[in-house]
Amino acid sequence: MLGAAAKKDFANGETLSTALGELSAKLGQKVVMSRAVREQHANITTFLPNEPADAVIMATCVEDVQTTVRICAAHNVPIIPWGAGTSLEGHVNAPYGGVCIDLSGMNRILKINTEDLDCVIEPGVTRKRLNEELRDQGLFFPIDPGADASLGGMASTRASGTNAVRYGTMKDNVIALKVVMPNGELITTSRRARKSSAGYDLTRLFIGAEGTLGIIVEITLKLYGIPESIVAGVCSFPTIADACNTVIQTIQCGIPVARIELLDEVQVRASNAYAKLTLPETPHLFLEFHGSETGAAEQAEMFAALAADNGGGPFASAEKPEDRTKLWQARHDAYWSVLPLRPGAKAVATDVCVPISRLAECVEATKTDIIEMGLIAPIVGHVGDGNFHTTLMVDVTDHSDVAKAEIFMKRLVERALAMEGTCTGEHGVGEGKKKYLYAEHGAGTLDAMHAIKTAFDPQNIMNPGKILPG
């Protein structure tokens, strides 16, 4: 079945001009058409081409979004939502033109409910800004994808990151959403109560929908008390398998580890060179434990014992913030440390996720492939979830280099799928992973996704060309 996602006869020429004219008449200087701004809003972190929209709308309120959507719907103009531009799979590209709606100006924190451990925010609030505002109240929002992404974007890509192993992903931490639907209507997906069984889970449907079903304009998030004690740890292992077995046992024992990150020896070597560190150049786990003073210390101790059983160690730990930062430096600098490995090349992140029992095997086979293909691609992994990234250095100006990267990525996805894994653990589909969805889900499941898309957005104006092949 081909649904709305296959529809491509969008406004152009005179119709598009009419739509842009109406937008300018209603929204004035919020409509920006300069080439530089349009290209910046289609900034792509991979080798996908930059496909700018025809205009960028600098929205500052829900009404701006509704006005934009209604005018675009009337003229069949695509709408691409934009938060902070940190997406990794071409989500912000405009392959069929249209307007990009920049939500970064909708960045108010509307309410912090300390007793309920929740807050209500606009989608342009970034996670770092939110945590700055929360700190004085002893609260934090845990989801940390690395980049200072907008929370609207994080919801839309079902983002997670280093501490999903303990706190879950965006799907586990959003209580309710307000969404402007493809017809311009504003809906609320759920009440502020912590749980509900009152009908279909529209909240989770919009999380990970990448703006293809509607535009998120308000988010109610779960918050957490800042732990009394945070202990950071680093531990070296002889092999990836030893590190992975330690992770499996850690989770089986119920140690509520907050972060447990794998760096392969190639990444450790790069980090040593970049930050003048002296870590042994073997696979490492970087850890963080949250709890009471005794609780976090006990967790670290239990982990160290399991690591030793698996040939790991020594285990170094730290509790003071500055010492923790120092201990974790190799992990924090991972992305930057890779860039000097191939000057001029772009770092392209892969994102497969497999059941944790298959992780060591998947990482090892991928490393063999990297070596055999002569690629530069250090590995970091959110290993508690079975999710890992290779940071592949690609010369995006060299077609044969890009072609080689694509072969590597295809084989990596096929390997993960063969292990009951997914092509994307947390980055989303965008344009980049569309081609893998059939292999991942099969026809019937894609039919169901297409049916939802067609039901919500029969004109296919909401971020067309993303997620669904067709």
Added chain:
Amino acid sequence: MLGAAAKKDFANGETLSTALGELSAKLGQKVVMSRAVREQHANITTFLPNEPADAVIMATCVEDVQTTVRICAAHNVPIIPWGAGTSLEGHVNAPYGGVCIDLSGMNRILKINTEDLDCVIEPGVTRKRLNEELRDQGLFFPIDPGADASLGGMASTRASGTNAVRYGTMKDNVIALKVVMPNGELITTSRRARKSSAGYDLTRLFIGAEGTLGIIVEITLKLYGIPESIVAGVCSFPTIADACNTVIQTIQCGIPVARIELLDEVQVRASNAYAKLTLPETPHLFLEFHGSETGAAEQAEMFAALAADNGGGPFASAEKPEDRTKLWQARHDAYWSVLPLRPGAKAVATDVCVPISRLAECVEATKTDIIEMGLIAPIVGHVGDGNFHTTLMVDVTDHSDVAKAEIFMKRLVERALAMEGTCTGEHGVGEGKKKYLYAEHGAGTLDAMHAIKTAFDPQNIMNPGKILPG
């Protein structure tokens, strides 16, 4: 907008006979038409009428489900999925006739993946049976709605229960589903990886859909290691507000309490009478702490201090299984202890859930209403989630008594909605709560739900008359 959910021209007379004939030809003795069996499958735990289906299909495999759905789709016959018959809102009724598909025979545990902490099961497996199978492996599945429900039914109603405060609800503990769609096609909603951003979250869409979008035929569930130590606790409080404030502070402090249940003084009095206990007849919290030996003990100690700050105490705790069972007896017996309060009456459970900051106020106002209306309705609450149940004793043979109960329930829902709460925290909508969905969600949100229903099930054969008003 009225979608598929409004459609009511289902097969009857000759068409229905043809369909039942085809089902018998294909499924033989799995098709049961005796009145007793049909009525038993529409057994209702409230004052809703018993509306039996025209036949019950005793399915034992996915093919039985597909055969049933295909024949029913061809003849426009409603299909009502049935798991263990423990639903509380008339989910298993057949208001338009049709066939009930009994999935209790699909009760195989297909795979337990200890390293990945997950398992793959058929929908008829009950939670107690699953936990019996898991115990030897040191694992458990935490969601505990009280009744020994089937896991298919629990997924379909987005069930939760006493330890959702720590382990979440069904939506947080299902990794993937296999579903027979309304056209008979079998789809898989997700891979077995712990997380994925690969397209729309169909898993969460079917969780809580109450069989109105398709029939769940396989479930991949998250599992947990049995904690090293479990400590049970009981604490008395002068008022509901004191108990609720203690709960708020407990959660703010990050004490990872596994269960935290409120019993009001009416419930405590009933429990004392039923089990010859001597608890002070004031509001109580019943608690459970999971962790390491020192961790669970520390949690209990921290809680006791907070309780004392709020005028609560003494706090009694126990660690040995038999002592824990004894300590929690009043909670375990809550339902049974209420029945003697009004012999011959039926216990009907309400299910609102509000933000926890509003819980004390909501419970107090409800108690005032109970007294003013002269009702018998003890209260138990999953207070960490803001969810509480009144166990309303209703003489279902007395119209005026039922009418009074309905007025009370309507006012309770309105009170919860005014506090940003929901009409159902965990029981689902079924037939009973349909009338509240418009007030809870508004027209636009219901339109979106109707659009999904119409897209998936244009004939409205999947459990018609449930969830969506129309």
